[in-house]
Amino acid sequence: MIVSMRRLLLVLFVELAGGSLAGCGTPPARPEDGGVLDMTLDPPRLVHASGTVGDDGLSGTIDFDVPDGTRGISIEIVGGAHTLYALGSLRTAGGNDLVTLPAGGTIKQILESSFFDDRAAILPGPMYQVVRLGTFTTLYPQSPDQAVPSGRLSLRVAASDSVSGVQVTVRMPADDGAGVVHLNLFTVSELAAAPPIDAALASLRAIYAQAGIEVVVDGMQTLTGSGFSSPTETFSYLPAPDSDLCALAQLGRMRAPTDGIDAFIVDSFAVPGVRGESLGLPGAPDPGSYYDGIFVGRDDDPFVLGRSLAHELGHELALQHVENIGMSGTVYPDPLADTMIGQANLMEPTGGSLLTAGQTYALRRSAFLRTK
Numbered sequence: 001m002i003v004s005m006r007r008l009l010l011v012l013f014v015e016l017a018g019g020s021l022a023g024c025g026t027p028p029a030r031p032e033d034g035g036v037l038d039m040t041l042d043p044p045r046l047v048h049a050s051g052t053v054g055d056d057g058l059s060g061t062i063d064f065d066v067p068d069g070t071r072g073i074s075i076e077i078v079g080g081a082h083t084l085y086a087l088g089s090l091r092t093a094g095g096n097d098l099v100t101l102p103a104g105g106t107i108k109q110i111l112e113s114s115f116f117d118d119r120a121a122i123l124p125g126p127m128y129q130v131v132r133l134g135t136f137t138t139l140y141p142q143s144p145d146q147a148v149p150s151g152r153l154s155l156r157v158a159a160s161d162s163v164s165g166v167q168v169t170v171r172m173p174a175d176d177g178a179g180v181v182h183l184n185l186f187t188v189s190e191l192a193a194a195p196p197i198d199a200a201l202a203s204l205r206a207i208y209a210q211a212g213i214e215v216v217v218d219g220m221q222t223l224t225g226s227g228f229s230s231p232t233e234t235f236s237y238l239p240a241p242d243s244d245l246c247a248l249a250q251l252g253r254m255r256a257p258t259d260g261i262d263a264f265i266v267d268s269f270a271v272p273g274v275r276g277e278s279l280g281l282p283g284a285p286d287p288g289s290y291y292d293g294i295f296v297g298r299d300d301d302p303f304v305l306g307r308s309l310a311h312e313l314g315h316e317l318a319l320q321h322v323e324n325i326g327m328s329g330t331v332y333p334d335p336l337a338d339t340m341i342g343q344a345n346l347m348e349p350t351g352g353s354l355l356t357a358g359q360t361y362a363l364r365r366s367a368f369l370r371t372k
């Protein structure tokens with residue numbers, strides 16, 4: 001999310017709006033023509049498993065093998081929409097836990113405190129992971145000083161409730177030099193004038209050229225009368241499956257021509273000062289997910305609009321804010337050694353568009369990237 005710090009502290013105090021979960025947990029059908037992209041991975045680079053989380057907040061172990069020549073490991077955990085999820089552990093063959101949950105309290109307490117009290121929803125530990133409602137996603141490695149683990153990995157799901165039927169998907173695309181990301185662009189508007197999309201896309205592409213990533217737009221369309229041109233999201237907490245953003249993401253998915261990332265330009269957000277939001281932190285290449293989408297507010301300045309798109313795309317692919325501050329006052333730097341506040345970085349709340357070598361490394365691990 002892009003928002004001023006003053007605004008962040010303000011909006012984080014807003015209470016979560018109520019709402020029904022009806023309709024948001026069921027993925028829409030994929031486009032009939034399947035689009036121009038092949039998003040599918042075949043085993044052993046694609047692993048599906050399910051698990052049950054017990055009263056201790058942890059699932060049993062789910063084992064999988066990392067194929068040689070893997071670019072990165074994208075893990076998606078999907079369960080009930082009212083439950084918080086994270087990784088409980090991710091152990092290498094050598095027994096090293098890449099996650100290591102914090103001590104002090106039950107897993108339910110740890111997850112709920114992080115999400116509802118601190119609200120940054122970032123768990124301390126060697127892996128930077130963001131607690132989410134309903135669907136949790138992460139990507140590893142997160143920085144150049146982490147290598148892709150080899151051999152067998154064992155993960156456990158952490159959840160705030162005991163639940164069965166939790167679905168785990170692990171995507172391990174090949175390290176094939178992929179450097180193309182595809183977008184489907186939607187202008188969600190009730191205004192007569194169009195935003196400066198072409199010039200904004202030029203800014204977006206220039207920013208990603210720093211990382212050697214090409215941005216391809218598969219389609220552009222305008223949605224009118226959707227009821228979502230000014231989403232009512234309060235940003236009190238990270239977006240939930242019943243949010244307007246989730247509903248808009250699914251509306252866009254049904255209309256998207258390909259499996260590219262759906263990007264929405266809305267007229268405004270209900271909360272002043274908010275410029276954008278990504279449902280993935282980072283996301284996973286699962287076009288059926290209610291968390292598939294990035295959103296920015298309209299701006300007449302094409303650089304600002306392009307920069308907002310680039311910032312949210314950064315979240316969706318791999319990147320975190322250079323620094324986040326929770327309601328507790330805890331400061332959470334991103335996992336990278338070469339980023340710092342005040343250097344006009346793309347992942348600072350406002351301003352810059354620079355990407356570091358570390359951010360480039362993280363972005364190039366993304367399972368969203370294609371070879372063409």
Ligand SMILES: [Zn+2]
Pocket residue numbers: 001002311315321
């Ligand atoms: Zn952000």
